[in-house]
Every structure is written in C-alpha cells, then in structure tokens.
Amino acid sequence: MLELQDVCFTIKKSGESINLVDHVSLDIPKGHFMAIVGPSGCGKTTLLKTIAGLNPESAGALLWEGRNLSQEGDFSPSEMGYVPQFSIAYDPLTVDESVEAATRLRVKYDSTEELDDRIDKVLEETGLAAISDRPVKVLSGGQKRRLGLAMELVSNPKILLCDEVTSGLDPRSEREIVHLLHDISRKEGRIVMSVTHSLAHLELYDSILVLHEGRVAYHGPPEKLTHYFSVKDSEEIYPRLANQAPERWQASWLKHKDSYYAMLVEERRSRIERGELSVKSYPAGTDVPDRATDLPGFFSQFATLLSRRWRIFFRDRGQVFLQLAILLCFPVLVTLFSDKASGNIRRYSDRMQDSVYEEIQEQQSVRADQAKVGSAISGIIMFQVVLLALMGSNNSAREIAGERPIYEKEKFAGLRPLAYLSSKVAFLACLVIAQSLWMALFVNFFGTFRGEFVEHASFLLLINASMTAICLAISSLMRTAEQASLLSIYLVGFQLPLSGAVLALPEHIEAFTRPFISAYWAWSGSVEALQSQVHGAVKSVIDTSLSAQESCLFTLYVHIVVALVLAWVGTSRPQWE
Structure with a gap:
C-alpha cells in the first residue's frame, strides 16, 4: 500500500x-x-x-x-514508472528500437532471448506490436502515449x-x-x-x-x-469548487473521509471475490520477495547510449550534411589564402653593399618580405584555430541541452550520469579527431605548414577538443538548447579578439583573459612549431608575446579537464522542469 x-x-x-x-x-x-x-x-x-x-x-x-x-x-x-507529459522517445528511432533502448538501460538481462521476450511482451501489452517498425516521428499522439507507457513498463514497475x-488526444484515443x-x-x-x-x-x-x-x-x-x-x-x-475556499473543502472531506474509504474497501473486497483483482499476500513472519529489477552495469548503459547516439546521428540527414559541409568547406577556405604564406623569406646578403643607401634599401626590402609572409602565416594559423573552435562549438553546444527532458527522465529511471557523459565524450571524440586531422592533412597537402606538422596537428586537435569540451559543459549546465547555443556562439566570437593574435591587448587585460582563451594557446603553440626563419618572420609582425609549447599543451589539457568536470556537474545535478 x-x-x-x-x-x-x-x-x-x-x-x-x-x-x-x-x-x-x-x-x-x-x-x-x-x-x-x-x-x-x-x-x-x-x-x-x-x-x-x-x-x-x-x-x-x-x-x-x-x-x-x-x-x-x-x-x-x-x-516506479513515471510517464511525463512530453515524449520520452527520439524521433529518428523506431518503436521497437525505443523500447529496446529503454530495456537495455533499465533492465539487467541474462540472454538475448530474455531481452526479446520482455520487449515483445511490452509491445503486445500496449498494442504497439503491429507498428513496432514505425519511426517515432510519424506516430499519432495516442501512439506516442502508448510508447511512453511501454518504455516505462519494461522494468515491471509496481x-x-x-x-x-x-491531454490533447481526440475522444477515441483518450x-x-x-x-x-x-x-x-x-x-x-x-x-x-x-x-x-x-x-x-x-x-x-x-x-x-x-x-x-x-x-x-x-x-x-x-x-x-x-x-x-x-x-x-x-x-x-x-x-x-470555486464557490468555497479550499480550507472548507478540505475540512468537509475530513469529516466524510472514513465513510467513503469504507466504500472503497468494500468495493476492493468484491473485486477480489469476483476474481477481477489478484493481490498476493504472505503469511506473517515471512519475507516478502524483492522483485525489484536489477539495473544494468555501467558498460552496458554506455554501449547502449553510444550505439543509440550514432544511430540517431546517421538518420538525421540535416546533421550529417552539415558535418560533411563543414568538414569539406572549412579546410578549402584555409587553402584559398595559403598562397600568401608560401612565399620565400629573403635573408640579408652576406656581401657588404656599396653604399649606406643600398644597405638601408636591402634592410627595408627584407623586413617587408618578412612582414608579408609572417603576417600571412600567423593569420592562416589563427584562421585554422578559429574554424576548429567553431567546429567544436557546433559539435556539442546542443548535445545535452537539446535532449534535456529525455535525459532527466532516463536519469530518474536509473541511468548513470557517468555512463551518459562518457557516451557523449566518446561520440564527440570521434568527430573531433576526424575534423582536426582532416583540417591538418588537407591544408598541409594543398598548402604547406612550414614547421613541425605533428606538433601543429596536435594543437589543432587540442583546440577542437577544448572548445568541444567547454561547449559540452555549457550544454550540460544550461536548461535549454537555445541558451547553450547562444552562450557558445559568444564564446567562440570572443576567441579571436581576446587571443591577441591580431591586435595586442593592454597588459592588464591580457593577463586576465589569456588563461581562458583556448585559441591563444593553440595559435601560440603552432607558431612555436614553425621553422626558425619562419618563426622569426612571424615574431617580427606580432606584438603579443608567445608561450612555450609545454605551457600551451598544459593549458589546453587543463581547459579540457576542467570543462569535463563542469560537464559532470551539469549532468549529475537534477534539472527536471
């Protein structure tokens, strides 16, 4: 009771x-x-x-x-089974896939046969067996309500x-x-x-x-x-009801409660006698068997979530097209400007000029070449860094906030926040690696990075990972996808002006903002990976001081770790509407 x-x-x-x-x-x-x-x-x-x-x-x-x-x-x-007002299923999945995912996340099973039997039983009980292969997005309102019930019944709640x-259903569906x-x-x-x-x-x-x-x-x-x-x-x-104060209604009910409860008890007894209700009872002194269903382990939930995320990704044609467009177009944009960075950097002649005038002319000419090439190289490196930061924002700004109601419902039903966050990190890591390495390889093949390619590729990977992790943290802390997207856009927008790569900031501002600007550390580390002559050309045109590669690597790693910790905080705390 x-x-x-x-x-x-x-x-x-x-x-x-x-x-x-x-x-x-x-x-x-x-x-x-x-x-x-x-x-x-x-x-x-x-x-x-x-x-x-x-x-x-x-x-x-x-x-x-x-x-x-x-x-x-x-x-x-x-x-406990709780069916909220909103849909708790993903539109790209089918009815059967939705119920299967709910079962895998909530029920520990010993064999595939046991899993299939449980799914089939629930589908039959809720009248969904005939449409089990139908996508959620085409279901009627009544069918979605049935699906919500089916996804709760998989654990056989008491x-x-x-x-x-x-709510919102036609009379027949209701x-x-x-x-x-x-x-x-x-x-x-x-x-x-x-x-x-x-x-x-x-x-x-x-x-x-x-x-x-x-x-x-x-x-x-x-x-x-x-x-x-x-x-x-x-x-x-x-x-x-509106004719009396709630206190008077409550007082009236308390006077009549016992008589009405006696009617309920008598009706319950009649139902049991007629065989309409079967409730098992156990003799006094015996233990009531615990029929609570065991939750699956961390790795089982992680595998289910990751598999479901990839399935949703590939069925969302708009998202797939956007990712491919970004993956192909952004590196092309960089290579369009790479010719400016491929010019030769003149050196001072070993032979003494015939006059002071010619000596001054040579110095001015060499400095002009260095400024031209150095400025182009610095700009192209920052261009890559900012584009990858934008990719990172696009990767994860809506990743958690966009499915907040479903996640909170699944967490209430026993989903481990660590399994959920780990599945997101694994999914996003694949995007980050593909985007960053493709950018580095494409630009290096059609242009030339005049330095250590592996080190430059590492910094591109880290800026993407850093911004993806930071925006994932934002997504986990915000209640709505719109809030998360807006804040992530602002974050990327401030990367370039606050990095100091284009225009040096006042020292008191630079000292405060620099530790938080991932773009600066990726740009600075990549510049430090340039060949000595090219590095000197870049140094001749920038006013911002550069940091050692070790410092750049350490800071970017710190950004990623701190962001993941914040993402963990956001996914762990309850944010049920």
Whole structure:
C-alpha cells in the first residue's frame, strides 16, 4: 500500500511560504487505478512529482509497504514508472528500437532471448506490436502515449504515475488510453495514478482524487462524485469548487473521509471475490520477495547510449550534411589564402653593399618580405584555430541541452550520469579527431605548414577538443538548447579578439583573459612549431608575446579537464522542469 500522511510541498514566493501541496493524506492499495483531477493550477502534477520523489516533501511522510520513503530510502528505479507529459522517445528511432533502448538501460538481462521476450511482451501489452517498425516521428499522439507507457513498463514497475497522458488526444484515443491504463492496473497488483484534466471515462477508475489549490476536496468512488458535490453532472464540479475556499473543502472531506474509504474497501473486497483483482499476500513472519529489477552495469548503459547516439546521428540527414559541409568547406577556405604564406623569406646578403643607401634599401626590402609572409602565416594559423573552435562549438553546444527532458527522465529511471557523459565524450571524440586531422592533412597537402606538422596537428586537435569540451559543459549546465547555443556562439566570437593574435591587448587585460582563451594557446603553440626563419618572420609582425609549447599543451589539457568536470556537474545535478 502507498500512504500519504499530511504531505506538503512548499515553495518560497516573495518571501512568503506557499503550499502547492497542502496536507494531503491518502491510502492507495495495490491493484488500484486512481484519477487525480482538478482545475488548472490546483497541484495535480506537483503532487504526482512529490510522490515520485522529484519534489521533496516539505512536511509529512510517504510510506510504501510500511517503509518511510523519506527516512529509509526512496523508490528504486524499477519500482516506479513515471510517464511525463512530453515524449520520452527520439524521433529518428523506431518503436521497437525505443523500447529496446529503454530495456537495455533499465533492465539487467541474462540472454538475448530474455531481452526479446520482455520487449515483445511490452509491445503486445500496449498494442504497439503491429507498428513496432514505425519511426517515432510519424506516430499519432495516442501512439506516442502508448510508447511512453511501454518504455516505462519494461522494468515491471509496481507503481505507474502518468501525467496528463490523455491531454490533447481526440475522444477515441483518450478512451483507448484510459482503457489501457485500466488494464495495466489489473496486472500484478500494480498501482496506476493518472493526472488528467478531463472528467470523461471516470467510471473506469477505482477512485477519484479531486484537488483544489493543493488540498484534497474528495477521494472516493467515481459513482459518488456528483452526489458528494451536489451536482447533476461531473462537468459542474470545477465551477462548484470555486464557490468555497479550499480550507472548507478540505475540512468537509475530513469529516466524510472514513465513510467513503469504507466504500472503497468494500468495493476492493468484491473485486477480489469476483476474481477481477489478484493481490498476493504472505503469511506473517515471512519475507516478502524483492522483485525489484536489477539495473544494468555501467558498460552496458554506455554501449547502449553510444550505439543509440550514432544511430540517431546517421538518420538525421540535416546533421550529417552539415558535418560533411563543414568538414569539406572549412579546410578549402584555409587553402584559398595559403598562397600568401608560401612565399620565400629573403635573408640579408652576406656581401657588404656599396653604399649606406643600398644597405638601408636591402634592410627595408627584407623586413617587408618578412612582414608579408609572417603576417600571412600567423593569420592562416589563427584562421585554422578559429574554424576548429567553431567546429567544436557546433559539435556539442546542443548535445545535452537539446535532449534535456529525455535525459532527466532516463536519469530518474536509473541511468548513470557517468555512463551518459562518457557516451557523449566518446561520440564527440570521434568527430573531433576526424575534423582536426582532416583540417591538418588537407591544408598541409594543398598548402604547406612550414614547421613541425605533428606538433601543429596536435594543437589543432587540442583546440577542437577544448572548445568541444567547454561547449559540452555549457550544454550540460544550461536548461535549454537555445541558451547553450547562444552562450557558445559568444564564446567562440570572443576567441579571436581576446587571443591577441591580431591586435595586442593592454597588459592588464591580457593577463586576465589569456588563461581562458583556448585559441591563444593553440595559435601560440603552432607558431612555436614553425621553422626558425619562419618563426622569426612571424615574431617580427606580432606584438603579443608567445608561450612555450609545454605551457600551451598544459593549458589546453587543463581547459579540457576542467570543462569535463563542469560537464559532470551539469549532468549529475537534477534539472527536471
């Protein structure tokens, strides 16, 4: 049995404490199908999230099978199924692939046959077997609701919480979903609680909970609902609620609670006698078997996530085309300017000139050549660095923030944040390596890097990795993809002016900004890898001091490590809307 004892959820608003859930007390036995109804803003979803553990109760207690969830540990991921209002499946995947991924992430299985049997059973139970090969993006609203239920049922939860799963559906689809939830509640003594604004099909529920401004106004049999509120039709209940303060409705309910609960107990007894409800009981003194499903290990979750990410990537034609366009066009842009950096750098003649005038002319000519070639080489190196920084931003700015709702839901269901973050790092590492090495090889083949190629390629790889990691951290810390993208664009935009490669900054500004500018360290390290004569040409035209290669490497590695730590913080902390 699930028991709520004077449960409250309180928030602070303008310095005042407001109870969104106000002293709610309920008894919900196994095998029970309950609707939570009430006007908009009455606290239906808030109560559901409080039961789920997404909102920590401010007062009172929640008990499950006699266990105080606040003191003795919350529901295990397999005990609780939570179906939110939004879709929890990726559009490019099929129905079968979505359910399979959910099963692999939530259930530890011994064989492929066991996995397939579990998937087939859930698809059959939710009526999705006939469309299992259909992509999620073409499903109707009702089919997506069924898919959400299927992805929760894979772990065989003892409690299923559904938040507005009938919202926005046509009457037929709504009726089908309510019937499906009714059938699900009849299997294995499962509690099903459904938040709904609709007052249709109430006869299918075992009990109706009516909330008014966070307080219980009624909880009893559906057939007694209109009688209790003294109305002829259920549609008149919401206007009726507005006629009295929530405190009065709550006080009235407390007076009549025992009699209505007695009706629920009698109806439950009748259902058991008729064979409509089967709830196993165990003799006193015996241990109740723990049927909680074990979670798969870290590597199993990691492999599932990585495989799913690559599958989504290759099915998103727009993303694949964008990556290919960037991969091909950016190096071409660099090579268009490479001719300017390929000119010879004149040296001073060993022979003494005949006159001072000719000596001055030679010095001016040599310096002009050095300035021309040195400026071009410095600019091309920075061009590569900034383009790779832009690639890094494009790689990861939306990687986590863009799928935040699905990730938070999967984390609630038992997904390890470390497995999730590791799968993202592995996926992005492949992009970073391909982009950076292709840039270095392409430019070196069609142009010429006049220095140590391996060292230059290493710095290109590190600037891409650094910016990818930093933008991944931003993506993990921001709530929306738009926020993450905007901040990442600003970050890349400031790389060039704050690097000092084009125009030297004032010393007090440079000393403060330089440690944070990845582009400077990649550019400086690449310049230090140039041949001595070319290095001298570049030094002759820049005002910014260069750092040793060891310092550049160390700083870029620090950027990557710090960014990954921040990404870990962002993925670990709860950010459920």
